[in-house]
Amino acid sequence: MCKSPRMTISLDDLADNLEKVRAESPLVHNITNYVVMNFSANVLLAAGASPVMAHAVEEVAEMVEIAGALVLNIGTLERSWNESMRVAAKAARLRERPIVLDPVGAGATPFRTHTALNLLEESPPAILRGNASEILALGNKVGQTRGVDSLVESSAAEETARELARTFHTVVVVSGPVDYIVSADRTLRLRNGHSLMARVTGTGCACSALCGAFAAVEPDPFLAAAAAMATASLAGELAAEKASGPGSFAVAFLDELASLKRTGFARLRMD
């Protein structure tokens, strides 16, 4: 499912991807945590996608089938939800729907780390998105996770991300002040966004949801992940210019996602 990434990604490639999301409005099936369900759904709608949240084991396989992508997020995991995630992930692999895995809090407790690793191994995702602590934990490296926040820089997780990318044939996004998009053989760094993004719960989870929307319309998961992260960080940067604090930032973030233009991508700082 994971094609070789293009060797160069242009601003046009990224902007084209956002236009595809808006034109095709892909259905994104989320099995995600309670805290961010509303915000993730609103982020997907703002970006032009169509969200559905469904976790009952009786319906997840059928829901995946009508969806363009599956987003799994273990933020408020529990056993029955984990089982639904496994069933949904297997159905997604069978039907060739791209999976995005967000290992929220991996490293904070063994239950989280094991659940995330189990999903990763059993049904490798097209895109794995986490913060540096979570990615380090999945690579069995000692990071410092505190709850669901990372205390280490994204750069510290780049090599672990590459190992995971190689082992699981996946694209790994390490998000933080600088976002790293990492495949087996290359790294793209995005230097946009704003510190207010870390003051609103669920911006990371929303980035994972966006990765799902973009992966539903773009077969190259490296490009899809880059376009999703670029879109989120540009919207964050523009929103911060209008915000008076984290409350108004979250509101403006949704507005900016909905109104982001091709010309907005000129602000991207990537290498």
Place this chain on the structure above:
Amino acid sequence: MCKSPRMTISLDDLADNLEKVRAESPLVHNITNYVVMNFSANVLLAAGASPVMAHAVEEVAEMVEIAGALVLNIGTLERSWNESMRVAAKAARLRERPIVLDPVGAGATPFRTHTALNLLEESPPAILRGNASEILALGNKVGQTRGVDSLVESSAAEETARELARTFHTVVVVSGPVDYIVSADRTLRLRNGHSLMARVTGTGCACSALCGAFAAVEPDPFLAAAAAMATASLAGELAAEKASGPGSFAVAFLDELASLKRTGFARLRMD
């Protein structure tokens, strides 16, 4: 429970209903989906009602008893929640509390369609509110549901809505760009609202919650449904004038719900 609807509904009737909600502040018991719980509660509070969310089978019957209405929403259904909805619905019928049923995603998976039909048949609601796809699915008609969004016009579901209204002695609301309020023998169309309402998750679910608030204070469910939908679509229209996108729209929608005046009903376009 479903009285014959009045043959004519005036703007004053609708505005009177909103004032009753504000004056009586009815307790509305919601068993609803995770995505919209917060927004539904805030919509009810903004309109002047008092929300309570409770789903434990141990307490739903008692909660219904102290509430003025029960709102059931299958957006993130699972077996144990469905069982609580059944218990609560039976208690509501026994105590003559009006029920509002929102069959979110009926038609998307058999589990959803069956769950909604089962609730509809076992404890017919005073008001059934869905989008056109959902209503068609409950009438066993082929609509096109994609996840939780409708891809068909409300008008296409009017006849199915009437059949459901006759079979289950209920009032059916088919919401969309034009809202249809349908009983066994009449239809009211509301042509207000704004396209931004479809860009915020849970506006439909919030309309169902409002139907509950209005049904708690108004014994005629046709009038209650009309007043709830009129209130929501007016607030949506006013909010859109102040919004820069879906984020600020959701905020303004709550503000407008709280400040909507009698004179605001003059904007209503109904037939």
Place this chain on the structure above:
Amino acid sequence: MCKSPRMTISLDDLADNLEKVRAESPLVHNITNYVVMNFSANVLLAAGASPVMAHAVEEVAEMVEIAGALVLNIGTLERSWNESMRVAAKAARLRERPIVLDPVGAGATPFRTHTALNLLEESPPAILRGNASEILALGNKVGQTRGVDSLVESSAAEETARELARTFHTVVVVSGPVDYIVSADRTLRLRNGHSLMARVTGTGCACSALCGAFAAVEPDPFLAAAAAMATASLAGELAAEKASGPGSFAVAFLDELASLKRTGFARLRMD
């Protein structure tokens, strides 16, 4: 765990506490209700703390261990969640992490009252925060709870609060238009805040979450509770000056929490 409260609390003590929360950014472990999870997390982030929501019985004890405080809230209780709360509370007592208990809706149904009393008795919290109805219900007094809203004034619950404070060696916060912070031998009244706080779902729950953040950095639970309630009510008062209704109020509340200054405490009306 509950030290004797200082006999006098100055504005500087309260402002110092907020600065400690911002400086230490304590991890606050919440097992709370679905309706307010997102808002509580955003309130904690805005105040400078670091929220984590985790309810799986497999991990709550470990999560408590890395957290600075545990916040239990029974707003959307169900049996399995109650069991996780019990396990987490025992672990918190063992590890000497302060517990905050929010008995949402106690008095509305026996299931709620019993669950809250059981938690209170089995693992007494450092801080118990509720509205007057809930506190009266826990004291086995006849209040008037309607759903999750109180219909009685905070002052009516002061004596019951003191009895509970004595019995369980806890600090009791009775919130309302006037907030009472009550220990075995003293009462502090805070007369700030704004009526819009009651028009947004979860402001009470968010106060409990803030009590957790402050108790994580301040060993005197009376002072911690006072500082948390002062911070929330000041932010509410400042937010109301900028709000056009409950939607914009909730947004401004988060902004004000993040920007509240030492000088802002001069507005406090306490006795």
